[in-house]
Amino acid sequence: MMMVSMITRRLKKGKTYEDFRKAWYHTIGFGMDSDTPPKPPLGHLYTVVNAFDPQEIIVIGFGPEISEESLKAVLNIDVKDRLDNPLDDVIEPEIGRSFGVLVSEDDFSPEGELEYQNPSVSGVKTDIKELKGLLSLVKTEIEVASAKRDRAKKKHVEDYSM
Numbered sequence: 001m002m003m004v005s006m007i008t009r010r011l012k013k014g015k016t017y018e019d020f021r022k023a024w025y026h027t028i029g030f031g032m033d034s035d036t037p038p039k040p041p042l043g044h045l046y047t048v049v050n051a052f053d054p055q056e057i058i059v060i061g062f063g064p065e066i067s068e069e070s071l072k073a074v075l076n077i078d079v080k081d082r083l084d085n086p087l088d089d090v091i092e093p094e095i096g097r098s099f100g101v102l103v104s105e106d107d108f109s110p111e112g113e114l115e116y117q118n119p120s121v122s123g124v125k126t127d128i129k130e131l132k133g134l135l136s137l138v139k140t141e142i143e144v145a146s147a148k149r150d151r152a153k154k155k156h157v158e159d160y161s162m
Helices: 017-024 068-084 128-160
Strands: 002-011 045-049 056-065 091-102
Touching (some): 002 017, 091 128
Antiparallel strands (some): 002 091, 045 056
């Protein structure tokens, strides 16, 4: 199973998606090269502009297969990139953050009736018994990375305000 993140941000008045993209665009890759790319593509981020509120930007990302090492590696890269490339001039301070575990991908595109399928991701059957532990691991690693980012951001602000 893999981690999924959904981050919702609101553009400041007068700012555009292009302003957001220039500030947000990552300068360091997540290092997830693979000979056979899994579905959904790991390390790919999908940006959505809300049709009912174009000031709302939602970024959806699919992370690595969940392990403590892989989560720490990806989260450390993201913390560093956000500190090096802050979004404060473009977005409002409130950010919606949702993180979870992808338990199933379902293809409902065929025409006609479909038979029930057990949950799976990239053809690998989901072990629901693992879910509780994986959710706990994701929650813990996100909290650790968020606290690290907040401490570093506060120190950065303090260093430059002297």
